[in-house]
């Protein structure tokens with residue numbers, strides 16, 4: 001019988017911790033469902049990766065290999081889930097992810113429910129399943145596993161922004177702005193929102209998160225678009241993605257080849 005929390009040969013793989021305040025600025029967003037591409041990316045030393053289960057292609061069964069491929073390089077892996085399904089969320093954090101990003105959180109009740117799903121009792125109501133996999137549980141005593149995974153909530157609508165205080169009151173480990181969705185909701189162009197924050201909403205979110213002692217992050221996807229948010233107090237962001245790296249690198253090589261005069 002499997003003894004909860006114990007293994008004859010414990011895994012040598014350590015679960016890296018994710019510091020969203022001091023080491024969060026050089027994240028990489030991953031959409032392809034490939035452990036091999038995560039491995040290539042993590043060997044270059046980003047601060048963290050996020051496996052995108054909302055708009056990317058990864059399935060639940062891909063996560064174990066993908067998270068391990070990041071962790072083997074000491075890189076923490078987050079997973080963005082497609083929605084607010086708590087069963088799905090439990091399986092994602094059981095796969096060993098260091099944190100979970102929930103999209104489109106719009107009110108305090110939802111925020112509290114999602115944060116609770118990431119914490120074991122008595123802090124929350126995450127279910128304990130040590131008979132399946134034990135190596136990710138820091139403690140071997142059944143019933144007192146460490147509350148490791150970070151619960152990060154996305155604010156990406158006007159309603160979410162209006163309810164920011166209630167969302168912060170749920171005690172998430174981070175708030176993450178989705179500027180693509182938010183720009184649609186606000187009727188502002190994406191680049192303009194990140195460049196100049198015309199209505200001061202991004203600055204306001206960063207300030208209120210700082211007031212609550214909760215790290216603020218934002219999807220930027222590029223170095224240039226990260227400069228404003230870093231200035232405004234955002235401490236974690238993905239500065240590129242696997243999709244973007246592949247397409248820009250391929251475009252560059254094709255253009256270079258043409259410029260070199262070798263194109264048929």
Ligand code: 3PY
Nearest residue numbers: 156178179180181219
């Ligand atoms: C958004 O910008 O809306 C996002 O969800 C980023 O992935």
Ligand code: MG
Nearest residue numbers: 156178180181
């Ligand atoms: Mg979004």
